[in-house]
Amino acid sequence: MTKNENRGTAERTPFEQVRRGILRALYEGRYVPGQRLAAPDLMRDFDVGRGTVREVLQRLASTGVVTIAANRGAQVRRLTRDEVSGILDVVEVLLGLAARGACGAMRDADVREGLERRYSVMSSCAPATEFHRFVEAREDFYRYLVASPGNAELQRVFPAIQVQIMRVQLRAFDRAADSTDLSDYVDLFAAILSDDPSRAESAGRAHVRRTLDRVLSLPDRAFEPGGGALVERPLR
Template structure:
């Protein structure tokens, strides 16, 4: 049997009912339809998505595996609400991995069409500068990070970065983040990588994450889950 291509497998997954449930809930988080701490009732989701309970459970299991929802026997599924410490931990890991990705990308920016890949990923971010669609902006930001990882060429990093639960940071605290400030940070990262300066690229990433950490540190306790 001839194995299916990666693109074909991706298309099959995108057409599956569990994936549609997974994607719709994640998109709903960015659009404000779902909020951190909200319970997700299976019966309601079945009616909304018009799919079988098995597909709902598969979609929720994928979200749980990514840390977006929590599953419990008594309470069912619930959008995860981060504690302050959990948010800080996620950002610390994200900073380390993306700084490494930027450093590696800067070292390989002159290889093949890597400069074009970087420019296109950043241009996609700029296209959403004035747009109000936070989900599409988040997708563009994810694509920018993926471009850095792709250019750097480290396969282990490509495996690790998607596992960092940045989605929760972006959705739980979206009302406290300035898009213009983030775009300025991404511009500095892209410029440093394009110049081939690994130290400057890593520093630009660290400064970006430090600014996010500082903003979250100043938030009131009631936007976080209670510490365990």
Template sequence: MEAGLEFEPAGTARKVVLGILAGLDERQLVPGQRLAETDLALRYDVGRNAVREAMQHLSVRGIIELEANRSPSIRKLDLAESMEVLDVAEAMTALAARTAAGRYVERLHAKLLRDVLQRLDMAAADREEGAFNAARRQFYRVLLRIGDNRELRRLFPSVGMHIIHVQYSMPELQKVRRRDYADMAAAVMKKDAALAEAVARRHVDNVRGAIADWHARRSDGHMGAR
């Protein structure tokens, strides 16, 4: 089983969780959208209890917001919330990269890293955003698998980065991720824990800067329209 997936719910609730994640990757679902329980049950051919279990799980992961007497909605972040998510993500990503570098074994892990980097390059070349997002998640699963820290594997999906990636789907960020993931993988394969951590922190800082610039452009555009 892939690292991190063992913490997904079992049975039909898992079907809903994976379906919603795929829907976000493919832009069939968007931040701020409300999700009616009946519609989800019909879409995924499951009972309402499975939908409720899936919503609870996705809420813990920071993907869904639950509100009393209202349908759950896909989380939408403002700039301050985005920066808070990235602050936590920086620490977690740095730990994941550092741990992977410390436990890397070439005969066990080299192919895993090379394969996922190739998958990222192919998805980018084909301009398949959904495939790229799936490969991005797989990259982190590989790091978590190499690092083999069960507590980190349990906590990592709850950081809320999935919504960051969905909400800020800028072409320049995909280029940043391809470059930084390759650098991170190279540091892990060198077994250089300090370098791996530094590259991971730099990557999150690059994402942080791109998101801040995006919000600044939107703010300038709104001011100019007045």
């Protein structure tokens, strides 16, 4: 860790340390959908008080990362079929927009080289035997793709953590939401480099629809039952 990274970590508030720690654990699969987030455990793990934990969990509930229910406390959100469909409907539009913007950004040689390098790393992975390496490379590719147009609002509203919850929840079902077929990325990458923004947007949307088709064909046991409404209650 560099001196600047050390300073940045030290300057984070307890709230940010806990919030970022929980989100990182979700990305790394240490917390999984349906898992209870007990306040005493979080207080111990992050060396913070109950008030900080309560504030963080309320914030995460407001953004759809956790649910808070009477007599059960907070737990990582499990998604219904309708919620998964809704998330992917939003991602389809936003990834299409990102691909359109990225297409224009490819006129900058440095930006183009950055995407090409990330695509090359991802393409060199064998998802069946190097799944964790593939996941890291894929996330790096997506992050760069969404960031490359320079649209801060797009980056802000992109539901990355909800997508991660969906992927972890459905991983036991042949990794249906993980897009492990590398051929899924060929058309998307070629379209972004094509200097045709409309083609790039169409390819971005088609890329997400392929995942949606796989996910919606899963059995009901892959999803949380019910209508999908979030229940939010104050923690005591």
